[in-house]
Amino acid sequence: MTSLNDEKKHNIKRPVKRRKLSDVIEEQLEGMIRQGEFKEGERLPSERALMEMFDVGRPSIREAIAGLKRKGLVQLSNGERPIVTTPSADTLVSLMSGAVKDLLTQPDGIRYFEQLRELFEIGIVRYAAEHATEAQINELYDALVLNKNSLENHDKFVYTDIAFHRVLASIPNNPLFLSIHSALLKWLIEARIRFNNTEKMIKNNTRSYHEHVAIYEAIKNKNVMEAERAIKIHIENVFEHYYP
Secondary structure, three states: OOOHHHHHHHHOOOOOOOOOHHHHHHHHHHHHHHOOOOOOOOEOOOHHHHHHHHOOOHHHHHHHHHHHHHOOOEEOOOOOOOEEOOOOHHHHHHHHHHHHHHHHOOOOHHHHHHHHHHHHHHHHHHHHHHHOOHHHHHHHHHHHHHHHOOOOOHHHHHHHHHHHHHHHHHOOOOHHHHHHHHHHHHHHHHOOOOOOOHHHHHHHHHHHHHHHHHHHHHHHOOOHHHHHHHHHHHHHHHHHHHOO
8 A cells, every 4th residue: 555655755756857969969970970870981971961960059069079079989170070980098098087187186096096007017017028029128128228318307207217118018019008008107197296306306216217127127037026026116116205
């Protein structure tokens, strides 16, 4: 038997939230792209044609196209119709970027991401120690030399630091590894403290460089356990010395 309270509960008004026209158009265009009506490399119809197709104004079309761009489904050029593209690993990273930067400002946010980086890079260096080709090891050495030559220029050192780790991440030949790892480093480096003390800056850079040498030597010698130990020491020291 239904009680009065149950009747009242079910009679509460629950207004249906109306969807924005641009969201509906974006969804329909996305469906058309995924179903092959608009193929990769083809241009979408003009704004005017899309306005007529969906019977809407220009702002709704532009918002819908912007949404498709964020998803990596179209590429925009000034004054040209959008070109249909295939989403890449970089698209995924771009979608994550805003949320990640917010998380990095939270208590323990940097620590969580450094832990993520450590686990990620342990896997990469273990793979590199087992599978890196002579050409890849030579490329890692070249990155190491550039890193050494930039010890006294902090901005240049950061650039060559990223380049060294980027070579590491490229060894498995997996574009997802490369995109996610590059973004992870970029997010973390943006959160690092800046040193006003030049002597301290050079000291930290020198320590970091020697840790890179240890990583390189372990990979060159195909010593998996030593490579893992070297990367763990490196990332723990980075966290200790470069973050407030």
